[in-house]
Amino acid sequence: MSSPSHVPVLLDRVVALLAPAVGRDGAVLVDATLGLGGHSEAVLTRFETLRVVGIDRDPEALALATDRLAPFGDRFTPVHAVYDELLDVLRDLGIGPVAGVLFDLGVSSMQLDVRERGFAYAEDAPLDMRMDGSTGITAADVLNTYDAAALTRVLREYGEERFARKIAAAVVREREREPFSTSGRLVELLYAEIPAPARRTGGHPAKRTFQALRMEVNDELAVLRRAIPAAIEAVDVGGRVVVESYHSLEDRLVKQAFVAATRLDVPEDLPFIPEGHEPALRLVTRGAEKATPEEISQNPRASSVRLRAIERVTQGGVAA
Template sequence: MSRASHVPVMLDRVVALLAPALERDGAVLVDCTLGLGGHSEAVLQRFDHVRVIGIDRDPQALELASSRLAGFGDRFTPVHAVYDEIADVVAEQGLNSVDAVLFDLGVSSMQLDVRERGFAYAEDAPLDMRMDGTTGITAAEVLNTYSAQELTRVLREYGEEKFARKIAGAVVREREREPFTRSGRLVELLYAEIPAPARRTGGHPAKRTFQALRMEVNDELGALRDALPAALSVISVGGRVVVEAYHSLEDRMVKHAFTALTRLDVPEGLPFIPEGHEPTMRMVTRGAEVADEHEIAENPRAASVRLRAVERVLPARGAHRS
């Protein structure tokens, strides 16, 4: 297991983007994708006055991160939840607002490393892929119950798979012979259905299908769609939301959510901005930032990252938070 796989992507830059929001005493960061706790550990080490609330839907991740961060005592609070529940989590902690929110989207290195979870296509394992193994449908259930049309949609939309229709047809045909239960059989099917010239480019031929199934099983886009406005609503003035996305659909969703609150709400060419129409947020990053070549060489996961950050400059309209 490589150390690189456990180093959070663009860690120093993420901490630098969070820093201005965490300078005051009693500042609170919500790490919405706790994972193994790498980001949270870096923040807790650098800012000795900051409290971190770590959210993760994966009980195993919460257990490992809690053990790792136990030395920080009551400055760290683990919470078992999906990140679209952030507003409820903040309220349950007795807070009206927080100073920073972080999302590091996608699958964690820990989930990829545990063979039995079925996230990785390199080893034969049960087709599970649930981030919270206690609830929801498995990847096997998706493959064995979805229609060819539904499977095509999932593979095309979430995996950007050019051969989605061909793969879906083969899955429906093969499951009649025997239901899918393990990743090895699915990988064999993908090798058979994806033409040889296509297999030689774009990485492992199973990468896109496995990504698509994982996103469907965990409703990742649905959770993010709800989580972004919720996170933006709980940020105090001067607070920041930082997001690392690894999929074009996720990054597009983040871009649109941030743009909506940083754009002037007045007709173009107006000589002044009427009170109440100023943007409530300002963009901190110029577009999406990416990892440098050195980091990508050290940690291949960094190749697809898109990093964006916004800061609240005015209270949310209609809000009365301190």
């Protein structure tokens, strides 16, 4: 089996955004998408009294991160769960409001770099793409069972693929000859169906389709839609939720949840804000922050990142 590597995106900026919240004695941070533990290692090293609860749906990543973070002893607690279950996780651990919640969304280095997982299009591998390989449908199941309309929707909505209908029709036609089982055959189909001028721009022609299949297999947008309000509910006064997104639909969901959580509960034309009607949360970042050209040159996976953060300033309402 090939070995994974791990280069956390925007690591210094993420730590800086979390610092005012997690630097307090007794603070607890939920790393809701633990991956290989790079972000958790950084904050545990910097903040000597911090405790981290690391959540990941991928048992392999969780095991590797647990080994990596073993030197921190009981300051690190690994949990096998999906990140929209974070309130249940905290309840089961007997932990009240936390100082911070971190999300580093999308596919991790763990999944991309281990060819047997089927996330990458550079090598021929089984079409799996499940973040938790013990449950749920695979990418092959999607390709072999969805009708043309459903495949078109997945490719267009999650992959923003201009040729979604053409690709879906070709998949349905080709699976009659032989079901799809490995990534190599799918990549060949994409090269055949996407016109040559379009293949020369926008990166690898398989990128959008593979992203769309992964998001469908792991139900990523529905999970995120539940997880952000849960994270906002979980943080104490002074606590922060920090989110790294890599897809426009993910970033849009995060933005909408943050805007809803910081909206004033008074008429817009009111000349002052009555006591008790202040928003319970405030935006920490102005819009979405992006990686610098220098960081992108060192870590190409940072090219699409969008970073947002929010802070609870009073007890009160949670985003709907």
